[in-house]
Amino acid sequence: MAAERNWTDRRIENAVGNLLRAGxxxxxxxxxxxxxxxxxxHGMSPVEYRVFRGEPADLRSVHGILRDTFHLRGxxxxxxxxxxxxxxxxxxxxxxxxxxxxxxxxxxxxxTAVVFLILLYSLLGSAV
Amino acid sequence: MSTLEFTLLVCAGSLLAGxxxxxxxxxxxxxxxxxLTLLFKVDIRYxxxxxxxxxxxxxxxxxxxxxxxGISNIRIGMFLEIATTLGAxxxxxxxxxxxxxxxxxxxxxxxxxxxxxxxxxxxxxxxDAPPDPLATRLRLNGSFPDAEGERSYNVQHVPAGWSLMFGxxxxxxxxxxxxxxxxxxxxDQAMRIPFKVSTSTSNFMIGVTAAASAGVYLRRGYIDxxxxxxxMLGVLAGSLLGAKLLMRVHTKWLRLGFxxxxxxxxxxxxxxxxxxxx
Numbered sequence: 001m002a003a004e005r006n007w008t009d010r011r012i013e014n015a016v017g018n019l020l021r022a023g024x025x026x027x028x029x030x031x032x033x034x035x036x037x038x039x040x041x042h043g044m045s046p047v048e049y050r051v052f053r054g055e056p057a058d059l060r061s062v063h064g065i066l067r068d069t070f071h072l073r074g075x076x077x078x079x080x081x082x083x084x085x086x087x088x089x090x091x092x093x094x095x096x097x098x099x100x101x102x103x104x105x106x107x108x109x110x111x112t113a114v115v116f117l118i119l120l121y122s123l124l125g126s127a128v
Numbered sequence: 129m130s131t132l133e134f135t136l137l138v139c140a141g142s143l144l145a146g147x148x149x150x151x152x153x154x155x156x157x158x159x160x161x162x163x164l165t166l167l168f169k170v171d172i173r174y175x176x177x178x179x180x181x182x183x184x185x186x187x188x189x190x191x192x193x194x195x196x197x198g199i200s201n202i203r204i205g206m207f208l209e210i211a212t213t214l215g216a217x218x219x220x221x222x223x224x225x226x227x228x229x230x231x232x233x234x235x236x237x238x239x240x241x242x243x244x245x246x247x248x249x250x251x252x253x254x255x256d257a258p259p260d261p262l263a264t265r266l267r268l269n270g271s272f273p274d275a276e277g278e279r280s281y282n283v284q285h286v287p288a289g290w291s292l293m294f295g296x297x298x299x300x301x302x303x304x305x306x307x308x309x310x311x312x313x314x315x316d317q318a319m320r321i322p323f324k325v326s327t328s329t330s331n332f333m334i335g336v337t338a339a340a341s342a343g344v345y346l347r348r349g350y351i352d353x354x355x356x357x358x359x360m361l362g363v364l365a366g367s368l369l370g371a372k373l374l375m376r377v378h379t380k381w382l383r384l385g386f387x388x389x390x391x392x393x394x395x396x397x398x399x400x401x402x403x404x405x406x
Contacts, residue, residue: 009202042150082351088188088335
């Protein structure tokens with residue numbers, strides 16, 4: 001029984017490791033593609049970050065980011081990559097939840113579910 | 129400055145921060161915000177958003193390697209992530225309500241703590257504590273591969289560790305840092321978890337903690353793609369390079385030098401915050 005639990009633990013650890021690596025690589029690739037489009041189009045214009053204005057609405061929501069990506073806007077594609085990056089730990093938590101369920105570890109399924117809900121609230125929650 | 133120049137300069141600086149952060153084990157996040165605000169005069173809110181994103185990238189990259197070695201304790205990480213993510217939500221909400229001066233002052237104080245932490249040699253105390261009832265019920269005790277085979281450990285002081293983790297999460301959400309130093313402190317000092325397990329589990333938790341506040345920052349419009357792009361790519365490249373070099377570099381002098389830089393940045397941040405320049 002103990003050995004079996006250990007074996008499942010190791011399997012989860014491996015899957016989690018692979019997921020994290022894949023998520024970060026994918027995010028970096030998307031950001032890089034967006035960066036090229038952004039720099040080719042806007043590389044010569046001046047930058048200004050001294051004054052805080054906040055991002056336009058289309059770069060603040062999942063829906064807006066996807067629409068910008070469809071129109072091949074550099075900033076939208078970069079933001080999509082960042083969204084994939086933020087979603088990577090969320091997916092990791094979801095994967096752990098399945099892992100604990102496979103081990104019939106009810107207490108940790110609950111703990112993981114709480115963390116997952118907090119993350120979902122942060123990403124999709126009502127406007128702050 | 130044109131966008132291209134700015135992007136390349138920020139990318140180079142972030143690469144250096146990621147490299148030194150990985151070599152010293154302190155992470156680059158703690159120097160990124162001062163670097164962007166003091167050197168490039170970026171508004172601190174944009175700087176925090178960009179830093180937060182890069183923290184997710186480096187911690188997830190590093191955690192992927194650690195987890196496979198079986199050193200991280202996934203249960204301890206998961207249980208304490210309840211505290212860090214709740215703290216991170218609180219921190220992210222506070223960030224919109226307190227003035228940028230106050231954020232700069234808190235940042236300066238955290239930098240001072242990090243400089244002290246960086247100077248301290250890694251503790252090496254063997255301890256065999258009896259199992260704690262609460263930790264046993266939560267199934268937190270574990271073992272990890274050591275030089276002499278599998279070594280087991282018993283976790284202590286769960287409530288104290290949990291509270292410290294909540295604080296670490298709040299600082300992470302407020303300042304856009306990984307607050308790895310405070311996480312390690314909570315696990316290593318308070319909960320008596322072996323240092324190796326504490327550092328790798330901390331790394332494992334940083335990504336989830338940062339994601340909890342990054343969502344709030346994104347929706348609030350604090351994450352600018354033009355700024356976050358060079359920061360994230362630079363820090364990620366730097367930390368991957370650092371992980372490769374780690375075996376070949378003597379980190380003692382590097383840690384000392386880095387802690388000096390952090391202390392100077394701390395004074396600069398405190399001065400700017402108190403004088404109302406940030």
